[in-house]
Amino acid sequence: MNLANLExxxxxxxxxxxxxxxxxxxxLIDQSRRENSAEHSWHLAMYALVLAEYAAAPVDVARVVKxxxxxxxxxxxxxxxxxxxxxxRAAQAELEQQAAERIFSLLPxxxxxxxxxxxxxxxxxxxxxxxxxxxxxxxQPLLHNAATGGGSWVECHVTExxxxxxxxxxxxxxxxxxxxxxxxxxREHFGKSPAAPESPDSGYxxxx
Amino acid sequence: MNLANLExxxxxxxxxxxxxxxxxxxxLIDQSRRENSAEHSWHLAMYALVLAEYAAAPVDVARVVKxxxxxxxxxxxxxxxxxxxxxxRAAQAELEQQAAERIFSLLPxxxxxxxxxxxxxxxxxxxxxxxxxxxxxxxQPLLHNAATGGGSWVECHVTExxxxxxxxxxxxxxxxxxxxxxxxxxREHFGKSPAAPESPDSGYxxxx
Numbered sequence: 507m508n509l510a511n512l513e514x515x516x517x518x519x520x521x522x523x524x525x526x527x528x529x530x531x532x533x534l535i536d537q538s539r540r541e542n543s544a545e546h547s548w549h550l551a552m553y554a555l556v557l558a559e560y561a562a563a564p565v566d567v568a569r570v571v572k573x574x575x576x577x578x579x580x581x582x583x584x585x586x587x588x589x590x591x592x593x594x595r596a597a598q599a600e601l602e603q604q605a606a607e608r609i610f611s612l613l614p615x616x617x618x619x620x621x622x623x624x625x626x627x628x629x630x631x632x633x634x635x636x637x638x639x640x641x642x643x644x645x646q647p648l649l650h651n652a653a654t655g656g657g658s659w660v661e662c663h664v665t666e667x668x669x670x671x672x673x674x675x676x677x678x679x680x681x682x683x684x685x686x687x688x689x690x691x692x693r694e695h696f697g698k699s700p701a702a703p704e705s706p707d708s709g710y711x712x713x714x
Numbered sequence: 715m716n717l718a719n720l721e722x723x724x725x726x727x728x729x730x731x732x733x734x735x736x737x738x739x740x741x742l743i744d745q746s747r748r749e750n751s752a753e754h755s756w757h758l759a760m761y762a763l764v765l766a767e768y769a770a771a772p773v774d775v776a777r778v779v780k781x782x783x784x785x786x787x788x789x790x791x792x793x794x795x796x797x798x799x800x801x802x803r804a805a806q807a808e809l810e811q812q813a814a815e816r817i818f819s820l821l822p823x824x825x826x827x828x829x830x831x832x833x834x835x836x837x838x839x840x841x842x843x844x845x846x847x848x849x850x851x852x853x854q855p856l857l858h859n860a861a862t863g864g865g866s867w868v869e870c871h872v873t874e875x876x877x878x879x880x881x882x883x884x885x886x887x888x889x890x891x892x893x894x895x896x897x898x899x900x901r902e903h904f905g906k907s908p909a910a911p912e913s914p915d916s917g918y919x920x921x922x
Contacts, residue, residue, distance in 0.1 A: 512895065515764050519854075520861060522760060523743040526753045535731040545734045548756035551783050552730060556723050556825065568776035571783075575759050617764065646727075653728060687720065 511614045518612040524582045531588045531658040532647040543578040543586055546646070550574040553642045560683045562641075563634040573628045573639045576621055580605035589647065589672065590662035602629075631676070641680025644673050645688060652691040659695070666696035719822045726820040729790070736789045739796045739866040740855040751786040751794055754854070758782040761850045768891045770849075771842040781836045781847045784829055788813035797855065797880065798870035810837075839884070849888025852881050853896060860899040867903070874904035 528543040541549075554570045561570075578586070583605035587594045610621045627633055631640045651657035659669060669692045677685035736751040749757075762778045769778075786794070791813035795802045818829045835841055839848045859865035867877060877900045885893035 512768075512891070516857065516895075519757070519761060519764060520743055520857065523757065523858075526742055526749065526757075527744065527746060534734055535728055536735065538735060541734065542753065544753040544756045545750065548752045548759070548783065549727070549731065549734075551756070551759065551779075553727060555780060555783065556727060556821065560720075568779070571759075571776070571779060572763060575756065575763065575779075613764065649724065649728065650731075683720070687724075 508614075514612060514614050515617070518609070521609060521612055522579055522582065525579060528578070528581045528586050530586050530647075531590075531661060532650045533654050533657050535650055535653050537654050541650070543581050547575055547578050550577075550639075550642050550646055553646055554639070557642065557645075557681070557684065558638075560681045561634065561638040562680055562682055563637075565635050565638045569624075569635045570639050570642075573624050573635060574642065576625055577628045577639065577643065579609055580625070582609060588658060588662060589644075590658055590664050590668075631680075637676075637680035639680070640676045641684060644676045645681070645684050648673055648688050648691065652695050656695060666692060669696070716822075722820060722822050723825070726817070729817060729820055730787055732790045733787060736786070736794050738794050738855075739798075739869060740858045741862050741865045743858055743861050745862050749858070751789050755783055755786050758785075758847075758850050758854055761854055762847070765850065765853075765889070765892065766846075768889045769842065769846040770888055770890055771845075773843050773846045777832075777843045778847050778850075781832050781843060782850065784833055785836050785847065785851065787817055788833070790817060796866060796870060797852075798866055798872050798876075839888075845884075845888035847888070848884045849892060852884045853889070853892050856881055856896050856899065860903050864903060874900060877904070 522544075525547070526542050526544040530541045530543060530546060532541045532546070533539070534541055551571045551574050554567060554574055558565060558567045558570070580602040584598060584601035587598045589595075606622055606625050610618045610625070612618070613621065628636045628639055631637055647658065651659050658664070664672075670689060673688055673692070674685060677688050730752075733755070734750050734752040738749050738751060738754060740749045740754070741747070742749055759779045759782050762775060762782055766773060766775045766778070788810040792806060792809035795806045797803075814830055814833050818826045818833070820826070821829065835844050836847055837844075839845055855866065859867050866872070872880075878897060881896055881900070882893060885896050
C-alpha cells in the first residue's frame, strides 16, 4: 500500500464533504428545504441508472454515473449558480476551472487527471455520455419544480417560453424522450399557474 | 418509448427523494449538522471510485458504486438504525426487506428485480463487490467520527474496545488496508479522549 497515496485520497474524500453544504435553488419534493449539491449528485446518479434507455445514443452508464457523481464538486469553491440566472452563469466558468484544478489535485496524480478529464468532458457536453449526463442534470430539477408547484420557476419569475427555451437544447440533444416529457410537464405547470393566460383560446392552448 | 415504464421510473425517482430526509447520527466534517442518507450514499460512491485499489479482492467498481447508491434506499420506510445500537439493529432486517419490496417495485419489473437482487447481495456481504461496499459503509462514518472529535462514538458512549471490535470484521474482510488505517484512527482518537486511560503504561499504549 502506498501510504502517501492513501493520505491524498482521504484528504480529497474529507474535502468533498463540503459539497453537502452547497445549497441549490431546487426544493426537495416535500418542500421541507432546498436540495444540496451532494444529494443532488446522488439523485442524478440514480436517474442515470434508471433512465439510461432514453439516452439519445448508446452510453456507458458507469461513466455517466461517475461523471454525475463528480460534476458539481467544483461548486465547493465556485458555488452553485442557478440555471435561471444567465448573467451569473457567464462569470462562473473561470471559477469552476480553478476549482477543478485545486480540488481534484488533492488526489494522486493519475486519479486527479482522470477526474479533471471527466469533468471537462461533462462541461463540454460533446460526447454521448456527457450529453446524456447534461440532459439528466436539466431533467431532475425540472421534475422537482413540476412536483412542487413551480419551485425555482416561480422564484426566478421564469415564463413558459423561457422554460421551454432553456431546457430544450440539452434535453433534446441528450435524451429526446425525456424532452417530450419535460415539455409536457412545463406546459402543464404553466397552464395551471396564475401567470398563464386566462382565456381558453390563448396562445398557451394552441401550443399544446 | 414505453410510456407506462417511464411513469413507473419517474414515480420511483420522485419517491427516493425522501432519502434526503433520513438523518443519520454521523456529523458532517464541519459539524454544522448531521449527515442524511442520500448525501452519505453519494459520498460512499465517491469512496468506491477513489479507494477501489484497497479492495481485498478485485472488484467491479461500477457494480460497487451502484450497490452503494441504492444500499440505503430501504431506510425511507425502515429508518436509519445507528451502527452503535445493536439491539435496534436486530429488529431492522424484516422492516428493510419489506421496504425493498415496496420501493423497488415502483420500477418496471426487470429493473425492480435487478435492484432488489443488488440490495440483497449488499446485505449478504458474501460477494467480493458486496464485501468491499460494506467495508466502505463502515469506513466513511469512522473517518467522520475521527475528524470531529468522536461524533457518534461520543454520543453512543462507545469504548475503544467496542469500536475496534465493531468495525474490524467488515473492514478487515473487505479492505484490509483500510482496516489498518481505521485501527490507527480509532486508537488515536481514544488515546486523546477523556475516557482513555490516564496512565501512559495503560492497556491503550500496549495495544499500539
